Every structure is written in structure tokens, then in C-alpha cells.
Amino acid sequence: MPLQQLWPEELAERYRARGHWAGETFRAMLRRRIAESGERMAVVGGAERWTYAELGRRIDLAAAGFVALGLQPGDRVVVQLPNVPEFLSVTFGLMRANLVPVFALPAHRETEIAHFARKAEAAALVVAERHDGFDYPPMAALVQAEVPTLRHVVVIAPGAAPFGEGVRAALPEEDVSPSSVALVQISGGSTGLSKLIPRTHDDYLYSIRASNPICGLDADSRYLVALPAAHNFPMSSPGHFGAIVAGARVVMAPAPTPDVAFPLIAAQGVTITGLVPPLALLWLQAAKRGGHDLSSLQVLQVGGAKFMAEAAKRVRPELGCTLQQVFGMAEGLVNYTRLDDPEDIVTGTQGRAISPDDEVLVLDDAGAPVADGEAGHLLTRGPYTIRAYHDDPAANARAFTPDGFYRTGDVVRRFPGGYLEVQGRATDHINRAGEKVSAEEVEDHLLAHPQVFDAAVVSLPDRFLGERSCAFIIPDGTAPEQAALKAWMRGRGIAAFKVPDQIVFVDDFATTAVGKVSRKELRAALRARMLAGEGTA
Numbered sequence: 001m002p003l004q005q006l007w008p009e010e011l012a013e014r015y016r017a018r019g020h021w022a023g024e025t026f027r028a029m030l031r032r033r034i035a036e037s038g039e040r041m042a043v044v045g046g047a048e049r050w051t052y053a054e055l056g057r058r059i060d061l062a063a064a065g066f067v068a069l070g071l072q073p074g075d076r077v078v079v080q081l082p083n084v085p086e087f088l089s090v091t092f093g094l095m096r097a098n099l100v101p102v103f104a105l106p107a108h109r110e111t112e113i114a115h116f117a118r119k120a121e122a123a124a125l126v127v128a129e130r131h132d133g134f135d136y137p138p139m140a141a142l143v144q145a146e147v148p149t150l151r152h153v154v155v156i157a158p159g160a161a162p163f164g165e166g167v168r169a170a171l172p173e174e175d176v177s178p179s180s181v182a183l184v185q186i187s188g189g190s191t192g193l194s195k196l197i198p199r200t201h202d203d204y205l206y207s208i209r210a211s212n213p214i215c216g217l218d219a220d221s222r223y224l225v226a227l228p229a230a231h232n233f234p235m236s237s238p239g240h241f242g243a244i245v246a247g248a249r250v251v252m253a254p255a256p257t258p259d260v261a262f263p264l265i266a267a268q269g270v271t272i273t274g275l276v277p278p279l280a281l282l283w284l285q286a287a288k289r290g291g292h293d294l295s296s297l298q299v300l301q302v303g304g305a306k307f308m309a310e311a312a313k314r315v316r317p318e319l320g321c322t323l324q325q326v327f328g329m330a331e332g333l334v335n336y337t338r339l340d341d342p343e344d345i346v347t348g349t350q351g352r353a354i355s356p357d358d359e360v361l362v363l364d365d366a367g368a369p370v371a372d373g374e375a376g377h378l379l380t381r382g383p384y385t386i387r388a389y390h391d392d393p394a395a396n397a398r399a400f401t402p403d404g405f406y407r408t409g410d411v412v413r414r415f416p417g418g419y420l421e422v423q424g425r426a427t428d429h430i431n432r433a434g435e436k437v438s439a440e441e442v443e444d445h446l447l448a449h450p451q452v453f454d455a456a457v458v459s460l461p462d463r464f465l466g467e468r469s470c471a472f473i474i475p476d477g478t479a480p481e482q483a484a485l486k487a488w489m490r491g492r493g494i495a496a497f498k499v500p501d502q503i504v505f506v507d508d509f510a511t512t513a514v515g516k517v518s519r520k521e522l523r524a525a526l527r528a529r530m531l532a533g534e535g536t537a
């Protein structure tokens with residue numbers, strides 16, 4: 001199944017005519033950047049410090065290594081790497097070899113990685129040797145045994161070039177088309193398993209180039225990659241890709257916690273970074289204790305989940321920098337508060353769209369536009385929002401209108417100037433500290449347990465995480481031990497953030513009348529019951 005992302009010709013022409021789609025590929029961008037900024041520092045992480053010239057050399061080495069494996073132009077490669085400089089040499093090396101990276105998070109495990117690899121028909125998988133106490137090669141071997149297309153596993157060890165220093169191979173001379181797919185992101189997955197999001201060179205680079213000035217990112221900036229480098233937010237909003245496009249410095253943080261990040265900010269003079277709300281709260285708390293010079297930090301971006309106004313108000317007084325709220329999605333649309341917006345906009349909204357050509361609709365349940373200030377469903381299309389997921393007709397029929405608008409699943413209010421406030425969500429996923437967990441996917445796993453008769457997974461408000469997951473379970477006979485059930489879930493080879501935070505055993509779902517309730521209504525009823533204090537925890 002070929003990877004593609006297609007816009008109707010008249011829209012594509014408009015995006016080109018307005019200069020959004022510049023007709024440049026990642027490879028061309030990188031060639032220019034390395035030629036212009038060779039001696040400048042490109043990326044710092046662990047014991048590594050690479051100038052742009054060194055990054056270029058590493059990219060060519062990695063590209064040669066992938067070609068030497070026998071990978072063919074257009075082949076897909078699942079990349080699962082933590083925040084290390086090699087993230088950039090591998091990703092850009094793949095692009096240099098006309099291969100397409102598919103980005104998985106370090107938290108993903110064999111079930112998820114196998115799903116991505118299968119869906120993408122990936123030819124190779126790149127993993128770290130070890131990260132955060134987990135050994136990746138045994139997991140990669142399991143995935144390889146399961147996915148027939150997966151011919152190669154490449155293991156990245158700290159400090160060493162992935163294929164050694166001596167690897168030689170002829171790199172493809174022809175560049176790809178800027179309208180071809182540059183990379184594949186993974187959807188948060190509101191229904192069932194995650195979907196693949198193919199992004200083109202034209203659209204992704206536009207969103208990055210347009211983000212840089214909005215976020216104040218220029219050649220003198222130093223961007224700290226605190227969130228997982230593979231996620232769309234720290235990758236492209238404007239993220240480490242934005243830093244590379246600007247000729248700035250990328251600082252890789254192996255963990256986002258203050259004990260790791262604060263010394264890096266002080267030592268590297270970090271000017272900008274992005275966090276999810278629970279981490280921002282941790283940073284605020286830690287900054288109070290003092291001990292680190294954070295004065296270089298100019299912009300703190302917070303997004304991925306709703307940042308409450310009360311917390312938002314603390315950022316400038318307590319961290320001494322400008323807050324920028326970021327409301328985005330891997331499918332495309334990204335909203336930012338602007339750096340010179342008044343305080344009430346910065347703390348009380350999640351920003352406005354990047355592009356004058358982002359079309360944003362706020363509709364009621366019947367599909368009619370609501371008045372400004374009223375809550376409605378957010379739909380969007382534009383120069384960097386996809387028109388389809390990869391190879392998933394059923395999901396595409398649900399997620400896109402016939403005229404190509406993406407149904408975000410978010411409920412928002414729009415204010416004058418196009419500023420959006422996220423109110424909640426129409427779909428059943430749990431936004432757990434920015435990690436999106438599909439209720440359906442977790443229920444499917446639970447239902448595979450012999451002592452589970454039925455399961456419904458809902459989100460509950462959580463003071464720290466924003467939302468936590470709660471599984472209501474009707475046991476089949478004796479209820480399993482909670483700890484044993486959680487351990488069993490982890491054994492399913494899934495990311496730890498998908499294991500329910502809370503489990504409540506119930507005799508029945510007390511579905512009224514005929515019991516012909518949709519999963520959606522059932523989850524809503526259970527959530528309401530729990531919030532009313534009737535749940536037995």
C-alpha cells in the first residue's frame with residue numbers, strides 16, 4: 001500500500017501560490033542548513049556535541065548504513081529512540097536515503113510496535129540498546145518474528161555511529177518530490193488502535209517554518225527536547241526540527257524532570273522548551289526551591305492537554321519567562337498563543353491557528369456553526385492538516401467530512417481573533433498527562449483476561465495527571481487481584497501509560513431499560529456515577 005497524502009488540486013495550488021508549500025524537501029533543507037551553519041553547534045546530548053558539519057557527516061553515515069542493508073527508496077522504517085543526538089542522524093539519514101521514518105514513542109511495547117510495523121509494512125526497526133531501565137533488542141526480536149516484512153533491526157548504542165565509521169554505499173542522487181510523504185506520525189487513537197499519519201515534506205516543513213517566528217525561535221535559540229523527541233509537539237511545534245530549520249541548537253534531555261532538565265538549561269543556556277501540563281506544574285514547584293539559573297529561558301510552551309488558567313498564571317512570576325499555550329494534533333492543526341498576547345489570552349485560551357489558510361469550524365451536534373463564545377465540535381482543514389490516515393477506510397470515513405475537514409473530536413469555544421479554548425472532547429479517550437489512551441483499545445485488552453466478563457474504561461479528573469483512567473470491570477466468577485490484573489496488562493506488551501490507573505469491580509453496569517446502551521453512553525453513565533461518589537474504589 002503506497003504512502004501518500006493528497007489535497008484537491010485547487011487547494012494545493014493555493015497553498016503553493018501563497019508560498020506555504022515551498023517545494024523544498026527535508027534533504028534539500030538540510031543540505032542548505034549544513035552548508036550555511038557548518039561550524040555552529042547543532043545538537044548536544046549525553047557526551048555528544050555535534051556541529052552542523054558533524055551532524056551532516058553522521059547523517060551521511062547513517063544513510064549509507066541503511067542503503068548497505070539493502071533497503072530500497074520508499075521503504076518504511078519504524079524509529080523508536082529516546083532523546084539522543086542519534087535521533088537526528090537516524091531520522092535525517094533515513095530521509096537522505098529516500099526512506100520514510102515511522103515514529104514510535106520509547107514507551108511503546110511489542111504489541112504497539114508490531115501494529116505500527118505491520119500497518120506501515122515496515123522493512124526495518126531502529127531501537128535503542130537500553131533506555132529508562134528497558135532493554136529494547138529482545139522486544140525488537142519479538143516484533144521481527146511477528147511481522148514478515150521486517151527484515152532488519154538496527155540497535156543504537158550510545159556514542160557509536162549506528163553502522164560504524166567505515167560504512168560506504170552509494171546514496172540516491174535523485175531527491176524525492178516535496179509532495180511525497182516525508183514521515184509518519186502516530187495518532188493518539190481515540191477509537192481502537194493508533195492510526196498512521198503520513199505527513200508530506202511540503203506540509204510538515206510549512207508548519208515548522210511558520211511556527212518558528214510565532215515561537216520566537218531563531219538561529220540564536222537553544223531548544224531543549226524535554227518531551228519524547230518523536231512526538232509531534234517537540235518535533236515540529238516548532239520543536240527540534242524547528243531549531244534545525246533555523247540553524248539553532250538542539251539540547252536533548254534524557255528525562256523531562258527538573259533534576260535533569262534544570263542543570264541542562266543552566267549549562268546550555270536553553271531559551272525555549274515545550275512541556276505537558278503536569279510537567280509544567282513540577283517545574284513550577286521545583287523552581288521555587290531555587291538552586292539553578294534558569295534566566296536564559298525565554299519561552300515555556302505548554303500543550304498536549306489543557307493547562308488550567310490558575311497554573312498558567314504562575315509561569316511568568318515563578319519561572320520568569322513567557323508562557324505560550326500550544327493546542328495541536330499530530331494530524332495537523334496547531335494553535336499558539338502569541339508571545340505578545342495580553343495576559344488573559346495567554347492564560348485563558350489555547351491560542352489560535354498558525355496559518356491564515358487554516359479553516360476552523362466550530363459546529364453543533366447537527367453540524368451547524370455555533371456563535372463565537374459557544375461550545376461546539378472543532379473541525380479543520382488546511383495546508384498542514386492531513387486529508388486521510390494511511391490504509392484505514394473505516395477510520396477515514398469517521399474522521400473526515402466529505403469535503404475534507406478533519407473532525408478533531410475536541411469541543412472548543414472560539415473567541416474574537418480566532419482564539420480557541422478547549423472545553424473537552426467528544427470522543428472516548430483519556431488524555432493522561434498528554435498521552436492519549438483509547439478507551440476501546442484498553443477494553444479490548446481487558447476483555448482478553450479469563451476473569452473479565454465485561455469492561456468499560458473512562459477518564460476521571462486527576463489533580464496531577466489532568467485525567468486518569470478508570471476501568472470498570474464485571475468479573476467472570478471471582479474477581480482477579482487488582483495488582484495481578486495490572487501486571488497481566490503490562491504483560492500484554494503495551495505502553496505502561498495504557499494500564500488502568502484505577503480498577504473498580506462492579507456486579508453489573510446497571511444499564512437501564514433494555515440495556516441497549518452504546519459503549520459511549522455506558523462510559524458516560526459510569527463516569528457520572530463515579531463522580532457522584534457512588535463508585536466503590
Ligand code: OOB
Nearest residue numbers: 188232233237303304305306326327328329330422
Ligand atoms: C498533541 O498531539 P496529539 O496528536 O498527541 O493529541 C492531540 C489532542 C488534541 O486533539 C486535543 O484533544 C489534545 O490532544 N490537546 C489539547 C491541547 N493540546 C493537545 N487539549 C487541551 N489543551 C491543549 N493545549 O498533543 C500536540 C501536537 C502538536 C502540538 C501540541 C500538542
